[in-house]
Amino acid sequence: MTIKSCFSLVEEAKQKIKSINFKNAMKLHNEGETIFIDLRDIRELEKNGKIKNAKHVPRGMLEFWIDPKSPYYRDYFNSKNKFIFYCASGWRSSLSSKTALEMGLINVLNLENGIDDWIKQNGPIEKITIKKN
Incomplete structure (x- = not known):
């Protein structure tokens, strides 16, 4: 059995989605009506913070949090x-x-080059502190 490359999956996804660059994303961020969704692991948020006012949605929970029939x-x-x-x-x-998009959301954009580029471009970031027990 041949394993399909994760990079192939990403490239296929990019053909089916719309992306947005930092400049245009920053405009939408300043308008305050677009919800930014941070899909990174909690440890990444703790290390680098997140885009100001973004919602943290762990990648493994995305489908469950989108589906109105899900308890999550x-x-x-x-x-x-x-x-x-x-x-x-x-x-x-x-x-x-x-x-x-496949689940039915219509207005979804992908931030080109992610938060790494956002930080390089001096986009607003908020620090995250994880409570330790």
Whole structure:
């Protein structure tokens, strides 16, 4: 059996989604009506922070949080909202954007080059502190 490359999956996803660059994403961020979705692991958020006002959606929970029939549903995934998905570099968010579109969300954009580029461009970041027990 041949394993399909994760990079092939990302490239296929990119053919089916719309992406947005930093400059245009920053405009939408400043308008305050677009929901930014951070798909990274919690340890990544703790290390680098997140885009100001973004919602953290662990990649493994995305489908469950989008589906209104799921007990894990989050109401901010109302299909009327506009979303920008991001991760560190854009790979996970490309796959996640494709999944969200397949599930019925309409206004989903993928942040090109992820939060890594956002930070380089001096986009607003908020620090995250994880409570340790």
